[in-house]
Amino acid sequence: MGSHGGLFYRYQDLAPQLVPLDYTSCPDVKVPYELIGSMPELKDNPFRQRIAQVFSDDGDGHMTLDNFLDMFSVMSEMAPRDLKAYYAFKIYDFNDDGYICAWDLEQTVTKLTRGELSAEEVSLVCEKVLGEADGDHDGRLSLEDFQNMILRAPDFLSTFHIRI
């Protein structure tokens, strides 16, 4: 645990000239997304931009210390399943409309497979996913559908987890 200096030090290390060591004056400091996205735990994650957007205040990816702590607290091992499912839902909801629609699914699949699948394969996959998981048959996944699906995937808790 060589670089074990606490989460605050990890945050401070990202932008040493921007983040003061002394938070007594409650400074309004935001580390820009480019630095967050270059963290070793996040830099190769296909969803790093969505993660930063979901946990930032304005949805632009620039994070305050509170946002940073929130992010790693939800992505830790101890966070309860419902909390993780809620945030996973927000991450996969690319257009922020409260539902995972077919377009969101297409974005997800594209990010996951890095262009290896053809366009018709991608749309076939999205169709299958909606067919399996859409409980109330409205053509998109609501939070309840997602949570229901997560219940049947016991690996979710161990895979939706970032080690720091």
Add this chain to the structure above:
Amino acid sequence: MFSDDQLNEIIVEAENVPSRVVPEKTPVNSSFSMVSSISDIDMTDSQSFGNPDDKKSKQLLRFSTSLNESFLQTLHRSPGSVGIDTSHENIQGGQKLIASLIPMTSRDRIKAIRSQPRTMEEKRNLKKMVDKEKSKQSHRILEFNCCAQCLNSVSQAYRRSKNSLSELLSYISLWQKTFKVIGGKFGTSVLSYFNFLRWLLKFNIFSFIVTFSFIIIPQFTVPEKNTLQFTGLEFFTGAGYFQDTVMYYGFYTNSTVQHGSSGAPYNMQLAYIFTTGACLIVCFFSLLFSMARYFRNNFINPHIYSRGITKLIFCWDFTVTHERAVKLKQKNLSTEIRENLSEIRQENVKLTLNQQLIHVSAHLAAWVVSTGVAIACCVAVYYLAENNSEFLKNHQNPGAVLLLPFLVSCINLATPRLYSLFRLVERYETPRREVYVLLIRNIFLKISIIGILCYYWLNIVAQAGEECWETLIGQEIYRLLLMDFVFSLADSLLGEFLRRLIGMQFPTSLGLQEFDIARNVLELIYAQTLVWIGTFFCPLLPFIQMITLFIMFYVKNISLMMNFQPPSKAWRASQMMTFFIFLLFFPSFTGVLCTLAITIWRLKPSADCGPFRGLPFFIHSIYSWIDTLSKRPGYLWVVWIYQNLIGSVHFFFILTLIVLIITYLYWQITEGRKIMIRLLHEQIINEGKDKMFLIEKLAKLQDMEKRANTSSFTVERRDVEQTSPLHVREHNAAHDLRFRRSVQEENPKV
């Protein structure tokens, strides 16, 4: 089991942060205490993974889902003029939430706040508001408050000390960084093998500490002279010089150790039997609780099939952090998705009767052959074991005792690979079924080999009238373990390197190999079974196994990094771990218990060596202890417990009956819940259909209205006015389809 080793550094560090993030006075206390008590709760709740069984948090989650809805509206900036409605809903929901939080104990309250999907600042504000409300309500009840405060501070101090203790443990926690690297490169599935290894290591450390403190150290204080010569060969054969050391049962004294006239007497017989019993009992409960926890977390609703594509999409492994590993994982995922799509297309293809017959006969043939091979191996082992003694008399070479362990290890090496070859002949519907069948065959082989050896030891060796047969068995087990360790080392260091070199030379089809998790975990289970059996005969065995596991970890780690590629198929790690722990418990541990039970109740200890020399059975040490206790007036309650609870049949009969009744009741409850799930699922589908129906109705009404508006002026205006309140209400419903309450209100009107 796995999560409570690794401290949640984040929550602990979140506690460290506020000591720097120090705004003003009052928010400090609230944020510090909240965050630190959140961390306290995390420590105490590290056993319960999510809190689904907690009724209060369930209630709160229901509130939180209604808040979620309003949250989603406000956070996601949905279009439309629903701002006022949702903020009103938000305030109402918030008040409901605060009202529900106030009557809870502070521990439940913090748990509930923590599970809310809000940012930290909002959680702090929420806690502030709840505290304010609570202080408003309760400043009248002063005396009660004082008492509650005392208890509160005591419990807080206790939680803080537990917190610092677990923080200390996390610094000592083994191999944390290595796990991160392995998980980052190879994913969660390969990591589960190493986690399992670490867990078994903990068992062995505990057994070693217990046996060392209670048996070995007392024996060191009354040593006997060791007259044998020490040659280097003892490390391999376990015989010779080691025979007269604390390593084996035979060395232990049967006397009551007492130093000086005033020292406390220490009965070696009782110590020996109770120490072994205590180790086994602790292992039993630890296995039971781990198995129960895994089973509870990973139980899947049986009416939904699990072959679906949804899990591939939404269960991306966020722990993988190396660039090459991520790219490889993406490529593998694409391949799996393509396979899944083609499977779905092929699902409708029905097999002809001919093909079905061929498949069934192939399966049958494979099972017959595998069982035959297992039985043949067992017979070979038994034959060699039986003839071992004459063989040893003929060959004076002391290394000849290694022949039997060598044969057993060869069987363990070759036969699983033979079983894997059956894959070429058999075709399975799902890859998961293939893995399970392979595992069952391997387990059957290994357990039957151990079983046949135990039978040989307990029936032949123990009753052959040899001197110190317990030590002989201990030596046999030591040799088996050692040979197994040597073979594993050779396999990792030589075999896997060779495989990589071959794979690099012919780059066409072989490529790098993948880590076979199932085979490696079975080897660990096999070794642990031997250790559990052998601890009675060779008390130093947990120590040896500890060293073995330690070395194996590093060897496997290095071999993994150099010779393997990440797994290509999604491996359902958590289900597999449940199955492995179940395997560890059922065939393995219960077999050990049976063997030791037979030893203690049925076998005659050797007459000249060991702590039980001279007794007719091992268990007689307990009987004589109870006899001596019954003569002392202060300990009659122990005798009563022994005679009426442990020794009486009626007690166990009544206990079994009660357990069966409770099991039956729980089974009925489970069946009822399954029916309820099915009904609720159907209800969701029906509500969806209702929604579609209402949207279509709305569209039709809007169409009619438009046509009515454009075609006439004053005549239809009254109609429009009549329908407009209806229309406005339906318009709101159209915007707010998630609020089913309003939609259902419209139902009778429409």
